Amino acid sequence: MPPAGTPATTEATIEAGRIRRNWLLAAPALALLLIGASGPLLIVLVYSFLEPGDYSGVIWKFTPRAWFEIFLKRDIFDGTLGVADAHLTIFWRSVRLSLLTTLITILLGFPTAWFIATRPRSQRALWLFLITIPFWTNLLIRTFAIMEVIRNQGVLNTVLLQAGLIAEPIQILYTDTAVLIGMTYVYLPLMVLPLYAAIDRFDFRLAEAGYDLYASRLQVLRRVILPLVRPGLIAGSILVFVPSLGAYVTPRVLGGGKNMMIGNFIELQFGQGRNWPLGAALSMLLLLIVMAALLVYVRVSGRENPHG
Amino acid sequence: MAERRPFSVTRLPGFTAIALVTFALLYAPIVTLVAYSFNGSESIAVWGGFSWRWYGIAWQNTAVQEATVRSLVIATAAAAIAGTVATLAALGTTRTDRFRGRTLIYVLVNQPLMVPEIVTAVALLIFFSGIRLATGYAGLGYLILAHSAFCVPFAYLPIRARLEGMDLSLETAASDLYADRFQTFRHVTLPLMAPGIVAGVMLAFIISLDDVVITEFVKSAGQDTLPTYMLGQLRRAVTPEVNAISTALLALTVLLLTMFFLLTRKRD
Numbered sequence: 001m002p003p004a005g006t007p008a009t010t011e012a013t014i015e016a017g018r019i020r021r022n023w024l025l026a027a028p029a030l031a032l033l034l035i036g037a038s039g040p041l042l043i044v045l046v047y048s049f050l051e052p053g054d055y056s057g058v059i060w061k062f063t064p065r066a067w068f069e070i071f072l073k074r075d076i077f078d079g080t081l082g083v084a085d086a087h088l089t090i091f092w093r094s095v096r097l098s099l100l101t102t103l104i105t106i107l108l109g110f111p112t113a114w115f116i117a118t119r120p121r122s123q124r125a126l127w128l129f130l131i132t133i134p135f136w137t138n139l140l141i142r143t144f145a146i147m148e149v150i151r152n153q154g155v156l157n158t159v160l161l162q163a164g165l166i167a168e169p170i171q172i173l174y175t176d177t178a179v180l181i182g183m184t185y186v187y188l189p190l191m192v193l194p195l196y197a198a199i200d201r202f203d204f205r206l207a208e209a210g211y212d213l214y215a216s217r218l219q220v221l222r223r224v225i226l227p228l229v230r231p232g233l234i235a236g237s238i239l240v241f242v243p244s245l246g247a248y249v250t251p252r253v254l255g256g257g258k259n260m261m262i263g264n265f266i267e268l269q270f271g272q273g274r275n276w277p278l279g280a281a282l283s284m285l286l287l288l289i290v291m292a293a294l295l296v297y298v299r300v301s302g303r304e305n306p307h308g
Numbered sequence: 309m310a311e312r313r314p315f316s317v318t319r320l321p322g323f324t325a326i327a328l329v330t331f332a333l334l335y336a337p338i339v340t341l342v343a344y345s346f347n348g349s350e351s352i353a354v355w356g357g358f359s360w361r362w363y364g365i366a367w368q369n370t371a372v373q374e375a376t377v378r379s380l381v382i383a384t385a386a387a388a389i390a391g392t393v394a395t396l397a398a399l400g401t402t403r404t405d406r407f408r409g410r411t412l413i414y415v416l417v418n419q420p421l422m423v424p425e426i427v428t429a430v431a432l433l434i435f436f437s438g439i440r441l442a443t444g445y446a447g448l449g450y451l452i453l454a455h456s457a458f459c460v461p462f463a464y465l466p467i468r469a470r471l472e473g474m475d476l477s478l479e480t481a482a483s484d485l486y487a488d489r490f491q492t493f494r495h496v497t498l499p500l501m502a503p504g505i506v507a508g509v510m511l512a513f514i515i516s517l518d519d520v521v522i523t524e525f526v527k528s529a530g531q532d533t534l535p536t537y538m539l540g541q542l543r544r545a546v547t548p549e550v551n552a553i554s555t556a557l558l559a560l561t562v563l564l565l566t567m568f569f570l571l572t573r574k575r576d
Contacts, residue, residue: 019407025400026413029393029460036457037420038430047434108330115327129569134334138518138564140535141554144335144542148344149552155340188334246424246523253542263426263521264473270433280434283427290424 012112032061041287048280056274066277070285087265094261097176100245102191105240106233113232115298116192117199128196128251144180147173150254157255174256182254183244193237194217198232211296231301237295242290315549342558345551360553372553382428382533383516386455391509393456394463395501402471420458428458428527436526443455446528454526455516462515463508466572470504503571511570514561 015248017290048066050058073084121227134142149155150172157169202225210224211217226233255261260268262282269279333397345363349356366372394417401413420428436450482492520535529535534553542548 020376022404022407023409026417029397029464030391030413031417032453032457033416033460036432036453037423037428038332038416038496040435041423041427043434043438044431072566108326111326114323114329118318130331131334133562133565134338136514137338137561138520138535138554140518140520140538141341141558144538144550144554145341147542151335155336155523166326178435185333188330202393210551213364223478242424245428248429253539263424265326266426266430267525268310270430276434279430286424287427290422294422307373 034074044280044283046279048284050277052275052277055269056276058276063277066275066281069275069278072283077129082096090260090265093176093259094245096263097180097183098247100180101187101244102237102241104180104184105191106237109188109195109236110233113192113195113199116196118200118204131189131192131196136194139186140249140253142186143182143250146178146185147254148180150178173254176255176257176259177252178254179247179259179261182250183247187240187244190239194235194239195229195232198235200227202228209306234297234300238293242293245289246286286305329420332375340559341551342555345553345555347548356569362548364554364567366549366552366556369549371532371537371548374532375509375532375534377529378448379517379535380532382451382455382571383513384510385452385460386516387421387509388458389452390459390463390512391505394460394508394512395467395505397460398464398467398471398504402468403474405478421461425458425521429522432522433525440528448531450528451523451533454522455519458522459512459515460518462511466507466511467501467504470501470507470572474500507571510564510571514564517557 025046028232045113046168047058047101049062049064051061051063053192069084070087072081073087074081085294092176112131116124116131119127147154152158152169152171152173154173156172157166160166161169172181206228207220207224211221215223246263247259247261250265251259251261255264266279266282273279346358346360347356348359348361397413397417397532401417403408404410432450436454440446440450474497479492479496482496483489487495490528518535520539523533524536524539527533532540534557538550538553541547
């Protein structure tokens with residue numbers, strides 16, 4: 001019989017074995033993600049500090065040039081540095097459209113989430129299911145569906161023409177408006193679901209109590225309801241804003257070639273643009289913005305809900 | 309003071325109307341797409357009666373056939389791989405006290421949900437093109453590896469949820485009745501987790517089947533999946549054939565989702 005250790009060391013050994021077992025179980029997943037997702041991000045970081053090759057790829061020489069190129073350009077005639085307005089236009093379009101998408105999804109999503117949360121319990125699952133179906137439907141198919149509606153011979157223009165409201169089709173497709181409509185459509189479920197989760201936990205008697213104490217409807221909304229559903233509102237906004245900012249498919253299909261967003265501009269650098277380092281630097285910048293947004297979210301939700 | 313109407317949270321003015329309009333807006337484009345796929349007319353602007361014509365044309369298109377098979381092969385492989393590693397990871401991170409590095413595991417496993425797809429796509433493009441140059445290998449392996457990786461969190465989350473809701477006493481009972489650890493796992497833990505695993509694998513399958521961005525960047529020439537084939541078609545003109553493929557994919561998604569909901573439904 002092996003000599004029994006002191007109780008403390010035995011416990012420590014069991015504890016260490018348990019932790020090793022946990023790490024071993026997680027190891028295959030971690031290895032897969034390191035090779036297929038996280039690891040290559042480091043290569044992008046490295047590439048953003050290299051010189052572009054003549055046709056594509058890179059020359060292995062350290063330079064921070066790509067990072068300056070994001071905002072600055074060198075004049076081809078006199079060699080002076082100026083602001084890269086073409087780049088700024090694309091950034092501004094991305095940020096503006098993403099913010100507008102977030103705002104519109106809140107305006108449509110909040111009443112929708114409220115509506116679902118106030119249905120009788122037996123009906124709620126069905127309404128939620130109706131939100132989840134578009135959510136899980138292929139993003140390309142949904143973008144394509146929007147295209148069918150807004151194109152010049154599409155449903156919208158046909159209906160408006162036949163109703164005599166317009167004399168000729170409105171050009172919506174291949175404009176910023178089309179991208180905005182498309183992003184609002186594809187990301188709306190991402191706003192409704194967290195809002196629903198927050199409203200569902202809300203004690204409706206508080207709103208009724210506020211109203212009984214002669215608060216107006218608007219006051220009830222502002223002073224009672226909004227503070228309580230704020231975590232859901234923040235979660236929904238992040239969930240909509242982050243993918244909007246990095247959107248690629250929707251602006252490519254609905255915006256046409258001209259109305260690029262950051263995602264399409266990044267792709268351009270790896271295709272016709274043949275400037276891999278600039279593409280890499282732009283990717284890293286996008287990643288930084290997204291990480292900052294997530295960090296703010298973790299901070300805010302951690303403060304409001306310290307135990308959850 | 310004037311008598312006020314009693315407050316009812318279910319009848320906030322305008323909310324119901326906005327909600328119903330939102331539901332209508334969510335479904336109108338999808339319904340339009342499905343309707344167009346059954347349009348017998350050659351022209352997209354005219355309704356030519358109900359017809360399966362475009363389904364027939366899509367079905368006989370060799371490019372569509374190949375893309376469909378490729379999509380299904382990749383999704384099956386990715387769902388199997390992601391499901392396996394996610395099951396193991398879920399076993400290692402649930403029903404255990406906090407340990408150093410658990411948060412790190414969470415962050416790494418859920419990383420694909422946080423990093424914008426376009427960034428991962430660019431990263432894999434650079435990484436894989438280097439490997440392709442060095443080894444000369446240009447098969448489906450790159451796509452399967454990429455898809456497996458971004459499917460992991462979608463498989464992991466339902467499995468973890470299932471494990472966390474499981475009753476530990478059954479496993480304790482099994483070991484009290486002299487089942488060894490493997491027997492307990494095989495006959496008690498695994499059957500109890502099964503609905504979570506099936507749900508996770510199904511989500512991973514849907515996610516892999518739907519992917520456009522990463523596939524578009526990682527694929528070699530002639531490796532179109534159904535979504536990248538459709539994206540390529542859209543560049544030229546709208547064809548009812550693409551509507552038909554979309555509708556078929558949509559039907560598959562709805563079918564899988566309905567099964568998923570039945571599997572994960574909480575029993576009252």
